[in-house]
Amino acid sequence: MKKQLLAFALMLTAVSAYSQKPSKKNYQYINPIIGTQRMGHTFPGATVPFGSVQLSPETDTIAYELNKKYNGEVYKYCAGYQYDDKTIVGFSHTHFSGTGHSDLGDFLIMPTTGALQLNPGTAANPQSGYRSAYSHANEVAQANYYKVKLDESNITAELTTSQRVGFHQYTFPKTTDAHIILDLMSGIYNHKEKNVYTFIRIENDTLVTGYMQTQGWARTRTVYFAMAFSKPIKEYGVKKYDEGNIYNGFWRKFDQTKNFPEAAGRNLRMYFNFDTEQNEKIKIKFALSPVSTAGALVNMKIEIPHWDFEKAKADGQQLWENELNKVKVETLTESDKVNFYTALYHAFINPTVYMDADGSYKGLDQNLHKVDGFTNYTTFSLWDTYRALHPLFNIVQPKRNRDMVQSMLAHYSQSVHKALPVWSNSANENWCMIGYHSVSVIADAVIKDNADFDTKLALEACINSSNLRYYDGIDSYLKYGYVPEDKNGSSVSKTLEYAYDDWCIAQMAKKLGRDDVYAEYTKRAQNYKNVFDASVGFMRPKLSDGTFKKEFDALDTHGQGFIEGNAWNYSLYVPQDPEALIALNGGKEKFATHLDSLFTMTLPDKYFEQTEDITRDGIIGNYVHGNEPSHHVAYLYNWTGQPYKTQQRVRMIIDAMYKPTPDGLGGNDDTGQMSAWYIFTALGFYPVAPGSDHYALGSPKVKEATLSLENGKTFTITAKNQSAKNVYVAKAELNGKVLDRLYLTHDEIMKGGTLLFYMSSKPAK
Template sequence: MVSHAQTKQAKMLNLVPYVRPIVGTQRMGHTFPGATVPFGMVQLSPDTDTIPYEMNGKYNPDVYKYCAGYQYDDKTIVGFSHTHLSGTGHSDLGDFLMMPTVGELKLNPGTADQPNSGFRSSFSHVTEVAEADYYKVKLDDYNIVAELTATNRVGFHQYTFPKSDSAHIILDLVSGIYNYEDKNVWTFVRVENDTLVTGYRQTSGWGRTRTVYFAMVFSKPFLGYGTKNYSKKQVYRGFWGKFDQNNNFPEIAGKQIRMHFDFATQQSEKIKVKFALSAVSTEGALLNLRTETPAWDFEKVKQQGQALWNKELNKVLITSDEDGRENFYTAMYHAFINPTTYMDVDGSYKGLDQNIHTAKGFINYTTFSLWDTHRALHPLFNIIQPKRNADMIQSMLAHYNQSSLHMLPVWSNSANENWCMTGYHSVSVIADAVVKGNAPFDVNKALDACVITARHRSYDGIGYYMDMGYIPADKNGSSASTTLEYAYDDWCIAQMAKKLNRTAIYNEFSKRSENYHNVFDASVGFMRARMSDGSFKKNFDPLSTANQGFIEGNSWNYSLYVPHAPAELITMMGGKKRFTAHLDSLFTMELPDKYFAETEDITRDGIIGNYVHGNEPSHHVAYLYNWTDEPWKTQSTIRMIMEKQYHPLPDGLGGNDDCGQMSAWYIFSALGFYPVAPGSDQYALGSPSVTSAIIQLDNGKTFTIEAKDQGNKNVYVQKVILDDKPLNRLYITHQEITQGGKLVFYMGSSPVIK
């Protein structure tokens, strides 16, 4: 355990051994086990398969399994690619896959059921090592040991070969996650000399206009190289047809290209490859490579990367049992992967307008899964990553300025707006930072951007919402849930306006924030989609996710989604006693099998009764008992969820991590409090699972948490002391945390019933 004596030492603790990147790689966690630094632009990781988006002309449901490219149960590795999404429910990236081989040259990856038909290799978890910023595995078919580490913008490979006159390193420019025939728009490669290769890849996947440039350098000159173009339709080559472009030709272009670089190796010889990325140019990639990895010391780069992780992990020092430490620091690791850096070392980056910009005074970030991360990840950053969170907001505002629609990001990645999911949750992130005083930017311009986004009548039913107070079900498939999300976001805008004394905006959006009333059907006691004529949609089934007007949830879940007005919600639903019974039923009912088959991506992962922890709209729900007469049920339920949904094992996440949101929920809950409504300065109290924690704040102060008489059975809070005074309320404030101090929970095995 980490002792309090240790925390006083100047030397940072080594917390990397408690990180388990393999957590979430089995089933539906959709994490990757490879190498990355905190918020890094490169995620260098093994891919165990590359699944086509379509099979026999129909959507291939297996695509969903490979959102991060890796599934723990697979037996083969196809190669190591340089970009990955962490924990998402959608697939993309997987750029620039590399694979070392020996023997007969194969440029086809083969298939899992016939692995010898291609360059993939079998592997065993026995030889697999996954640490923060380090991955190692033996490729059994080739007797090659592959090791990976990374800096922010450079992936560093180290391959230990057997003795061979036919060693190869394959560069697969066809492969990608979310693969379909026309994803690759164009690829260009230029062999600069016998160690340096540059180029770029344009793709049209989930991000429809992505261009990624690269610079790749080998530690040893290759003896020769070759190319194969797998495009079904070959581009006319003109006079270039006079050359043999498949062997040792220095400029290669096409849609479906794979290359090989050939070597002769001695026994146990290491060939190293540094692979830098840029969204701007090959020149930018070269600058990134030479700046971040000027030498060939693999171990030093690994040590530097792990030191960066230790710096971030040391922001919260906990005492707990072994599983608790591994759960907690793995959650911190996953929470600090996204959003990702999106600029070169000189500050240049490609903007949403596809022009080159320079980030002045901030780090530009991308990978904003805001439907997920506005709930807990960004509020967590406001406590332990305030500077980064402010930079992320400035990145969102840059996105807004570059948007021809004048909208803040919804789900943005790599200079693309993916328009994924509902709501306009950038405003939640911005409001939360402004209300909590973490806003070193023009706050009034930020508020203006929020207001313009929220008044964008042509976007996803906003016009109906503004005119009617709800979105009609005959106009929008997720009408009810989107209405609820807009109402919460509008409340966030109102809180920001109140803080900035913008009275007219405060009044407008306070009124809009009450629109949740308009989709509540008092006759059934549930939120329910309404039609254009004002009637409620027929054939209502509160347990169904199909055609009910809710996205990724049912009415049971979304009827509890009024995070900004829980007391009013309780009144609407019949008072505290009936509301408590509703919550009890949510966690204890047995959901009939037919509801698991309604959509292709619904599984039993993350489900407790009808509570879906693996999907974010329910993440605040267990804390709602705090607004009833039985707040002790929040305490027992939170501990139950942590016990069931988080384990330091490959299948240890009960659903997609969603760019860190699942992990952020765990971190907050393990510490004993949670932001039910970001945009408020309050955190609802729960039941801490740690014995103690010290939060190292950026202002130099510390906030200490202790749980006296902690234990697996002692989940109930007997009393709470804040700075030596009884805390006779069920929340703490952001200021109480950031000014430093001490929060003490006294735990017991029986609830305190008043």
């Protein structure tokens, strides 16, 4: 009997222990591998929310081996890593997440053993250099943590970060030939042209400082560093490469090649040698600064003053948990939760903090500045992120978004053009893509009462940016009311996007009591009508003589007046005035038919670039989810009297374009825009026209979501009868009252409350 009682007690103890098993934390649902295959262009390495350091592996074989600047192969390596590659060349400290253009990849570190090799080798023959084969079976990617086994040297590499410090931990075998390579030539932008000048100083037997000036996509960028080792260096050296020839090592009266405490030049690779015992860990802290090596040292001392790798990892993961807890969700499947929290993770990587711990940073004028009451940010891919990422921030990251606007206004004040950023990074303006979409971000913040900044200066900056006559066809736009194709390419896209931005300025001016500006920009916002050809039912390139261009193919993307889209896509781009767009197209029924055909047509092969299958990524019919101009399109059914089609389409898109797999993003994540679309759509609403306080209703993917707002309120979304088949909304209730409209307002969300969707398998027509 006693044995039976004992067994029963043990069973109860086991059941109790199981029932008390800690629940999974939200950061544990993050899978940084998502989007690393094909065209997602994400990186799998370690970073903290909005971190200055993104420490990640490089698998780029093409830039090293071919040095081709703009072919499709190099394009694949915008984030430095492609899942299908079999070798790793090292671990660098700066990356773009999900972009369609490359740069960064600064300060590549690689641990090796055996004979010292200072060339990277090739993917086909990694033993010919410091490159190593690896296997995904020996790879771990988590929030703020990356681990991989390097097969060539039997070294285990582990990475974690703080805001401005990369923390490496390398576990070596027993050897007298352990090396740490610091490659100052490597980069994600054609490395032979990238490096302008490098300076390195060996401060003592555990500390190295220096800086690197580069000329890549950003035309002048200087990054300072401090590199600390956990054990003394046995010996060190440098090799300098100029025009393919190895420098002989002599400088004035000194031999620099071995144990000389400083080096300078254009293309340098350094090595640091150690003796190691079996499973000995060599740790490296690598701090960055936009200002000075002294700043980098202070950043290191403030952020990671210790050598506890696990603590640094846990601290960073807690930062992710804090951010993810702003949106708590319950989903139908584990995969949906992985998708959601990975999307939130990708949305919270960029923009990135750009200043030292004391607030110092380099400005667009290349002078040193210090912030006054805000955090300075960089990495603004605004053509992408004005659509959903910044509107998302206005809900769940309002303080950060205000600081981002402050950063844009600082950029404006430092700009010789007196222009807001277009695509800016690290004290540089890249002038990439079209529009002046900073005004959308600023107007959206003002309209949504998230404007704790100088709104008078903000309106001035928006007006000046919209009148930059020598920039990208604006002179013609102001003269003709449209951009003529014979004056400036991508003319229709520019006209449409300038008109939307002008509408944003008008809304902002109205809110700020500037009726004169409101009247002027409301008129300018109508310019989209000037490129609509009623005879064909499409937006169409117009010439400076007032006639439409004769050669026209609504499906072609080349030479037709559009960028990253065709006439079918861009003819639906009037987010500020869907009712007028529908009227132009012959009314609701005809317009809905046009929308239907967008999703159901089959594009002939001739409209794809035959040499690159990547052009087929992110496409459903002729709807191109991988290119942002289409992101609002599925929600336009709400204005046609057929909201059930919006509901059906957005659930179809979300299932087709987002998966918890390496190839799980249907196009470049574009610094979080693709992910922000997912988050909004999964929650059941979307900002069709940033600059408005309305969000169009869709079909939620979550079962329940709770938004913990910075004002202390909570907003809860619940989907009753949620299932994979129940994609239609039978009715919706806001705070217990039936919602008799197809939108929410920003104020309704920020006041807190409950939005209840009743889901059904049948459309409510």
